[in-house]
Amino acid sequence: MSIIAHLTDIHMVEPEARRPGGLTAAARRGFLNLGRAIDEGGRRRSFAEALRRAMALGFDHLVVTGDLTEEGTLQQFEAVASVLDEAGVDPARVTLLPGNHDVYAHANSWLDALEGPLKAYARTSAPGMLVELADLVLAPVSTARAQRWWRSAGEVSTPERRSIAHALQTAARRGVAALIAQHHPPTRVHRAAWHWFDGLLDHAAMRPVLRALEHTYVLHGHLHQRRDDRFEGESLAHIFGAAAVVEDAGALRRYEIVGETLVPIELAAI
Numbered sequence: 107m108s109i110i111a112h113l114t115d116i117h118m119v120e121p122e123a124r125r126p127g128g129l130t131a132a133a134r135r136g137f138l139n140l141g142r143a144i145d146e147g148g149r150r151r152s153f154a155e156a157l158r159r160a161m162a163l164g165f166d167h168l169v170v171t172g173d174l175t176e177e178g179t180l181q182q183f184e185a186v187a188s189v190l191d192e193a194g195v196d197p198a199r200v201t202l203l204p205g206n207h208d209v210y211a212h213a214n215s216w217l218d219a220l221e222g223p224l225k226a227y228a229r230t231s232a233p234g235m236l237v238e239l240a241d242l243v244l245a246p247v248s249t250a251r252a253q254r255w256w257r258s259a260g261e262v263s264t265p266e267r268r269s270i271a272h273a274l275q276t277a278a279r280r281g282v283a284a285l286i287a288q289h290h291p292p293t294r295v296h297r298a299a300w301h302w303f304d305g306l307l308d309h310a311a312m313r314p315v316l317r318a319l320e321h322t323y324v325l326h327g328h329l330h331q332r333r334d335d336r337f338e339g340e341s342l343a344h345i346f347g348a349a350a351v352v353e354d355a356g357a358l359r360r361y362e363i364v365g366e367t368l369v370p371i372e373l374a375a376i
């Protein structure tokens with residue numbers, strides 16, 4: 107009966123004094139922020155409030171499905187780490203995922219963050235790791251790909267697909283549910299041209315991998331919208347997206363594992 111808490115899309119920025127100068131950096135920042143105020147204090151408060159709610163309601167494990175930062179700079183990951191630290195969450199009970207925004211600064215920025223400011227979370231968040239709860243196997247999966255900052259597509263690498271298969275085999279052996287946590291939704295949600303810009307490019311290859319085990323669930327972010335979706339041909343929702351914390355500090359989702367099924371818990375406002 108584990109409880110999973112789900113937050114996503116924090117889009118943390120650094121303090122103004124630590125922002126890189128120059129026209130290119132300013133243009134990138136303006137584009138990526140999509141008209142949102144670049145307000146470090148506001149973003150910290152939203153994330154802190156979302157963590158406070160999650161902790162007040164309680165969870166066995168918290169998953170944050172990517173776009174932790176606006177651009178994936180070291181300073182922005184430091185800000186994410188400091189809000190988590192101040193909230194007092196136990197890193198062993200938190201899995202952090204990278205989103206497209208977390209690798210705009212450079213292709214290795216997520217792996218650098220896991221060896222730097224987010225080191226305490228590497229054991230539960232690094233590619234290839236499995237988190238085993240009493241009734242669940244959880245696999246963090248990166249959909250981040252090297253691309254220019256005007257593109258927001260995702261992709262699952264071959265090693266990542268192998269680690270999903272390993273998670274599903276482990277869950278099947280134990281007779282428990284498997285939970286894949288990733289930034290991009292695993293199905294096509296856009297029309298063709300926009301999918302190339304913003305979708306999971308290899309979603310078709312992912313479908314057989316994810317459907318190899320009946321009790322497989324996916325938590326994702328990226329769309330900044332709460333959604334319950336199902337794989338083609340399934341009667342129950344297996345894919346759950348949450349709204350973005352950067353737009354709504356109350357955008358927490360919670361789920362309960364009942365037997366081998368992941369059941370969303372509807373939240374009353376608190």
Ligand SMILES: [Fe+2]
Pocket residue numbers: 115117173205207328329330350
């Ligand atoms: Fe986002």
Ligand SMILES: [Fe+2]
Pocket residue numbers: 173205206207258289327328329
């Ligand atoms: Fe995203």
